[in-house]
Amino acid sequence: MVLSPRILLSNVAREKCKACLREQPQLFIQNGAISEPKAAVLLPLCVINEEVHILYTLRSSALKTHSGQVSFPGGKIDKGEDVIDTALRETEEEIGITRDAIDVWCTMSAVQGRDKNMLIKPVVGVIKDFEKRVLVPNFHEVEEVFTVPISALCDPLNHAHLMFDNTPLPIFLAGKHKIWGITGFITHLFLQCFLPSENYLVDFMRKKFDMNELLPSKL
Template identity: 45%
Template sequence: MIIGSALMARIIGASYRIVKVCAKEMHKLSSDITLESVINQNNREKCVSRLQKMPAIRLKPGEVPRRQAAVLVPICVANGRVSLLYTLRSSSMRKNASQVSFPGGMRDDTDRDLVHTALRETEEELGIPQDSVDVWCTANFIGTWDKKMGVMPVLGFIGEVDVSKLKTNPHEVEETFVVPLQELCEPQNARYTKFVRGYCMPVYITENHKIWGLTAIITHIVLSALLQKRYTSDAGLLFRLFTKVKL
């Protein structure tokens, strides 16, 4: 009986449950997400300040990962709504096939810096010219689960987007889609996975895709910095669990 209980504890510890955030609170705070309220100089400066205060995740203080990658987190306007642009990786990719991600990849020796990495990869994957991206800032490294690589998010505004007109690379990208910021805050979409060991991971459920893992962590951090209190107090608490930065 004791052995059975221990085994059950392990099974439970490896499992997770999806917890919905407070619907009333989320609707109240996300209802004022408009183009004018998000894309302005004052909000930009606040967002940059908050992102730059964020410590590295899954890395020791001051640690510089030997293997480095970067992703562009593209803020855009689609159908009149402020959104984030995502890609679905090609099913033929060797790693992370058919997973939702931001455009990006490994740093090349010829890249000037990690901003260049993110912009170069975005142009290769989606055909978005590097000089058309208004780069806001970089966030700190986020370590992968095996801690063998650090990924740097690069936040940038790419303007009006029609995903049907993007020149996607079919060898790397199976699909490109946008999710309005407001939808990322809706209670039926914004959730988190709570593990028995005590840590949480954000999860976003859209109409056709589930955003999870590293992409969800980056999404959550960016929304917390970009929308601040409009992203809900529940998400703010989760953000502190990740980054230990008081909002």
């Protein structure tokens, strides 16, 4: 991967990415049962040592749902909020990054949660001057905050899949972490639009995990 932050985060690249994301359909919405997003997450880009990374959180093992799993900052939409407000508020509550520190690019098409009753809207944003920021994780919700370089996410050796409803879903291996489920799927959809096709060559079928291997991984 030779693409620098100067190229990946340029105005030209940003507009191309936004145009591609606008063309993506909403996914996994069955029978029209839900039509409005109930939750929003932030897909946070940041620059570390002159390389673009994506930031993730590890949910606290004490949480009732999706405990010990990798996720993006986010949560349910409060009354009177739009999806961007929700994503920025939840990011500040979970990791202490304020909304003025985030350059919001756009929203992505909504995706349906695993329980089929939760429509989630991702918001793409860049955390400005990330290396100067002090993260303040809310340890009631977040056990760990970590980032993964774009180059690592593009490496086919870090790709695997989970079969769910007869569909292979992408998994990204990031050291001790496995990025899977809705978070892995959103990551994949974003990278398809963010990167030139020659730089994002996937091989998710190279390795298979089953749910039992993923769920107990409360790192």
